[in-house]
Amino acid sequence: MTNLDVHTAPAPADLGDDLASLRGDCARMAPHWAAPAPVAALPVPPSHIHGVSVPVSSARLLDAMSDYGD
Template identity: 70%
Template sequence: MTNLKSVSTAPGAPADLEGDLASLRGDCARMSAHWSAPERSPSRPVPLSLIHGVTVPQTSARLLDAMSDYGD
């Protein structure tokens, strides 16, 4: 959310209390100097012995089955 105390708006323009994508991007651009990216490490494949089945609750399975993107 935009810090309304630090952002000035154009004279006569209403303050955007809810924010929008442009204000969010501006907030992120101002904060990016404070964030650091972790060192990149090469990803390693997961051994097949560590991969187990996925358990889905019956209600979720019925919901996904009813969705055309997943069930048809």
């Protein structure tokens, strides 16, 4: 037997293109999403940091950026 009953999702009533409607949508969805508990990062002693290498192209890029070297 074939089921001919087709269900389609209703069209959204208001798509709203402004920031206020987006913030309202987010506020309505917030209770549906649970955030994981924050995990405190433990400090790592410098003696455990070894074998870090930076590619020459990345070092040159950072050296050329005023926020990182001037």
